[in-house]
Amino acid sequence: MIAVVKSIKVEAQVRRRRIPQRLSLAAGVFCMLFMALLGRAAEISMTNEPRETGPAKAERVFxxxxxxxxxxxxxxxxxxxxxxxxxxxxxxxxxxxxxxxxxxxxxxxxxxxxxxxxxxxxxxxxxxxxxxxxxxxxxxxxxxxxxxxxxxxxxxxxxxxxxxxxxxxxxxxxxxxxxxxxxxxxxxxxxxxxxxxxLSLDVTIQHALESVLAQGIDEFQAKAGSGVVLDALTGEVLALASAPTYDANRPVPGDAERYFNRPVAGVYELGSVFKIFNSAIALETKTATHDMPVDARRPITIGAHEIKDFHAKNRVLTVSEVFKYSSNIGSTRLALGFGKEQQQSFFEKFGLMNRSSIELREAARPITPDRWGDITTATLSYGYGLSVSPLQLAEAVIPVVNGGLRMEASLLKGGRTSAPQRVLSPETAKQVRNMMRQVVEDGTGKRADVQGIGVIGKTGTAERAGRQGYTKRERISSFVAAFPAAAPRYVVYVVLEAPEGNKETHGHATAGWVAAPLVSRLVSRMSPILGIRPVFPEEQNGGVLLAVERVN
Amino acid sequence: MNILSRAHDGMISRWWWSVDRWGLGCIIFLMVVGIIMGLAASPAVAAKLGLEQYHFVKRQLLFVGLSSVIIVVCSLLSPVGVRRAAYALLVFAGLALLATLVLGVEIKGARRWIYVGGLSIQPAEFLKPALMVVTADLMSRQEKVFGRMDGTLLAFLGLLSCVGILVLQPDIGQTILIAAAWVGVLFLSGVRLVWAAVFAPIGGVGVVMAYFTLPHVAKRIDAFLDPQRAENYQVNKALDAAVHGGIIGVGPGEGELKRTLPDAHTDFIFAVALEEYGLIACTLIVGSFAILVLRSMARARHHTSSFSQLAVGGLVIVIGLQAFLNMAVSLGMVPTTGMTLPFISYGGTSLLAMAVSAGFLLAMTRRRPGMMGGLA
Known part of the structure; x- marks a missing residue:
């Protein structure tokens, strides 16, 4: 230590002169330290990916x-x-x-x-x-x-x-x-x-459909319901509803009923709405004309089955009247007229025999008849023996509404790009529409109409097959419709499962009493949204409207 | 007449025109940054401790006010005044430091604090500027002190006694800082650079001894060498914050770090700044320290008194090195030291002591007739 002190002492004068130079050296060292800080900070700041402190990276979704x-x-x-x-x-x-x-x-x-x-x-x-x-x-x-x-x-x-x-x-x-x-x-x-x-959905129409359906379920104490609104020109699904519904933001585990997509994943024997297809096939195959007389005076017996009418008229009906009064007897006669092969071939063309091509994995495969005998042909004419999804049924009605072209339903905006297939002649389609209009004007579906817009449609009240066979208590009441009547474009289908009649329906729970009014409410709400202008017949407005139209 | 006019011959105007205004500006800027960052970081910590939301901010404002007074008062001193003040401070700080061993309150296994009239004071902080100025004085003396002792040897004894107490506390971070700054002043004083070959092994042995004798030092060094360890929690969080902040930061008050770190307002304030203001804040803060350090060094070169030169050097090394170590910890470059960021971190002792250092520094770098060889 003494030696150290001595050497330091000897150098005293030299040391003094070194100070400025040493200050520069120290400044240089600090420069480097601060540059190192900045460099390191820049390196870290410019890292885009979060730092890896665990093996969790693979699990992150960016x-x-x-x-x-x-x-x-x-x-x-x-x-x-x-x-x-x-x-x-x-x-x-x-x-x-x-x-x-x-x-x-x-x-x-x-x-x-x-x-x-x-x-x-x-x-x-x-x-x-x-x-x-x-x-x-x-x-x-x-x-x-x-x-x-x-x-x-x-x-x-x-x-x-x-x-x-x-x-x-x-x-x-x-x-x-x-x-x-x-x-x-x-x-x-x-x-x-x-x-x-x-999506092809329109929230305003979706909301109308859901609220009308929920209202209907409440009103008629129904177990569940389905609703579909399609654009017959493009095949786009404007609204698709299943009730009861659920809120995916608040999942309720175990409540499978709510999560079930009824119009898509559920299959039902939908009953008389099938008479639309039955009449169309009869007209298209030219085995009948709309004014051809059909004997509906007494029930038909095929094998062990007796086919009766629900709204029995017990007289000879025209093909139009068979449709209007929903005669099972008349429909069976028409079906037996064109036969099993034509029936199968047309059901195939309407898309009723296969799974819907809708963009949903839930889409159910229809339950087709095991054996297709005369009795099957007969019951299929009024909608028993083939279980299809409500969406599929609405899809099959599209050709009747748009003049004969089959459009596959799509949930994507713009619909399908594939060319539509011709299923019916425009003439057949028009005649079936006229029959559907009569159902609403003067038949089982009067409660579906909307003044000024005009609804065409068909009721369908089916008994659900249960363990003990078909039961009257458990009904599927549905109404398939199109509007506006003058140039129909939109297809609406409303289905109620196990509805109960109430005071206003005089206890009735058939389609005309429970499903048709829902369609009416729905069309009333949708028409303004879809920009459909009401048109009233001349006798109601004294010819003023037509005069105004002429001036314009 | 304007009090700051060059023609005005008052004390204030003389001070204003002779002081290093850039250096002063940097210090003010850093203290303002400290208040801004305190506003962001400390309410979260105050909430955690069950204190009123702006408890720390209010105290910080109070201390910044006091500090400003101290800076101005100290920088008004002449070099002789600084020397006298430093000796006096060294005596008080040294006694207080000694007192920590007896009266000190144990926090996290170390006795570094004493309570004086409701205030907790960390004497080591005040020791630093005093020791640096005294060391500079002793090393710059050509005649023997007390007739027989060499100044450098005496300075070495002074260092040894201070470091001895610090090791007993224990406070290894301050020990390393003070020892390094002392060695820095020694080299500034012009000893041959080969002496580094003597001091480097001594420092090395010191660190190794600390590693094996002091468990918390071992823990910190282990954590630094293996960043995946749980002990490195704070540094990992600080690094995450820096990544989160990116170049422009996440915005005032938007940072997450302050809510996750108990020391967000003190030791890790730099990381809070990085997260909320990004690389921009980092550049401004580092830049301010760099300007302060480099300008002071440059001004000291032109002094004719070697005492002034060494004192400036010593003070600047202490401030600059402490700033570097604090920021380097937040950036994961060195093991955790437990040191505050000068002028910015929350803490009364830290701020007041730094104000003394800054005041001494500004006093020494003032332009004086006859003291600025090349420029006067």
Missing amino acids: TPRRDIVDRSGFVLATSVPLASLYADPYFILDPTDAAHKLHGVFPHLDPVKLAADLASDRRFVWVERHLSPEQQEQVHQLYLPGVSFMKEYRRIYPQGSLASHVLGHVDADGNGLAGIELSMNGQLVDETVTGPLA
């Missing part, structure tokens, strides 16, 4: 699932970023304490199981998904090492239960479980496609 919108761009399903809480047990200092604290924030978590998870050898454990900002703040306040948040997208359906059966829902990891979310899953998670997925 791009949101695409939105689903209706035909005018109204958002039906969207994804919002939320924090999800996970733990890396390697960092957890005291699993029991950590589990206890987390249990304080999430009371539904089992602290024992959580502690076991946090003590495990895994490097990634979900604690809770999709936290609210309040919960996130509470977890922050715990200052727990080893638990972190990751941004996850949660699927939100801003309209609640609206169109829930069409949209479907996703699981916690964002995989589609039902509806469009399932069938279009690949496209919805496709990062190369930007912008939302546009």
Whole structure:
């Protein structure tokens, strides 16, 4: 140490002169230190990916699932970023304490199981998904090492239960479980496609359909219901409803009834609405004309079965009247007239024998007859022996409405690109429409009409096959319609399952009493939305309207 | 007449025209940053501790006010005044430091604080500027002190006694900082650079000894070497925040870090700044420290008094090195040191002591007739 002091002392004068140079050296060193700080900070700041502190990277979702919108761009399903809480047990200092604290924030978590998870050898454990900002703040306040948040997208359906059966829902990891979310899953998670997925639905019409259906179910104490609105020119589905419905934002596990998409996944023997097809086949095959007389005086017996009329007229009817009064006897005679082969071939063309090509995995396969004898041909003429989905039935009515072209129904905006197939001649289609108009003007479907718009349609009251065969108590009452009557474009189908009559219907629960009024309400609500102008016949307005039209 | 006019021959105007206004500007800027960041970071911490929302902000404002007075008062001193003040401060701080061993309150396993009239004070913070100025004074003396002792040797003894107490506390971060700054002043004083070969192994041995004798030091170094460990929680969070902030930051008050770190308003304030204001804030803060350090060094070059030169050097090294170490911890470049970010971090002692350092520094770098060899 003495030597050190001596050498320092000897150098005193030299040292003095070195100070400025040493100050520059020190300044240089500090320069380097500060540059190093800036360099390191820049390196970190410019990292785009979050830092890797655990093996959780593969589980992270960085791009949101695409939105689903209706035909005018109204958002039906969207994804919002939320924090999800996970733990890396390697960092957890005291699993029991950590589990206890987390249990304080999430009371539904089992602290024992959580502690076991946090003590495990895994490097990634979900604690809770999709936290609210309040919960996130509470977890922050715990200052727990080893638990972190990751941004996850949660699927939100801003309209609640609206169109829930069409949209479907996703699981916690964002995989589609039902509806469009399932069938279009690949496209919805496709990062190369930007912008939302546009459906053919129109929320305003969807809302009208759902509220009218819910009202009808309530009014007639029905068990369930279905509703479909199609554009017969494009095949687009404007509305599709199943009741009871559910809110995918608040899943209720185990309530399968609500999640069931009745118009698509349910198949029913729909009854007399099939007379539309029966009449069309008879006219198209020229085995009948609309004014041809048909004997409906007494029931027909085929094998062990006796075919009777519900609204029995017990006289000779024209083909139009068979339709108007929904005569099973008359329909059977027409069917026996064109025969089994034509029936099968046309049912095939109407798309009643196969699964609907709608963009939903839930679409059910129809239950077709095992053996197709005369009795099958007879019962099929009035809608028994073949179970189809309500959507499928509405699809099959499209050719009658649009002048003979089969359009496959689609839930995507713009419909199908494939060329439509001709199923009926325009003449046949027109004659069937005239018969359908008569049903509403003067037949079983009077309650479906809307003044100034005009509705055409057909009732269908079917008895549901139960364990003890067909039962009168459990009915499927439905009404298929098209409007406006002058130039029909839109197909509406409303189905009520097990409706009960009430005071206003004098206890009746048949289609004309329960389903037809719902169609009327629906058409009243939809017409203004669809821009349909009411037209009143001359005798009601004293010829003024026509005069105005002429001036214009 | 304007009090700051060049023609005005008052104390204030003389001070204004002779002080390093760029350096002063940097210090003011950093203290303002400290208040802004405190507004963001400390309400979360206050909520956690059950204190009133702006508890820390109000105290910070109070201390910034006091600090400003201290800075101005200290910078009005002449070099002789600074020397006297430093010796006095060294005596008080040294005694207080000694007192921590007896009266100190144990926080997290170390006795670094004493309570004086309701205020908790960390004497080591005040020791730093005093020791640097005294060291500069001793090393710049050509005659023997007390007739027989060499100045450098005496400075070394001073360092040893201070470091000895700090190790007993224990406060390894301050020990390393003070020892490094002292060695820095020694080299500034012109000893041959080969002496580095002597001090480097001593420092190395010191760190290794600390590693094996002090468990918390071992823990921090282990955590630094293996960032995946739970002990590294705060640094990992700070790094996440820096990534989150990116280049322009997530915006005022939008950061998450302050809610997850108990020391967000003190040791990790830089990470809060990084998250909320991004690389831009980092550049401004680092830039301000760099301007302060480099300008002071440059001004000191032109002083004719070696005491002034060494004192400026010592003070600047302490401020600059502490700033570097704090920011480097937040960026995961060095093990956790438990040091505050000068002028910015919340903390009365830290701010007031830094104000003394800054005041001394500004006093020493003022232009004075006859003291600025090349420029006067």
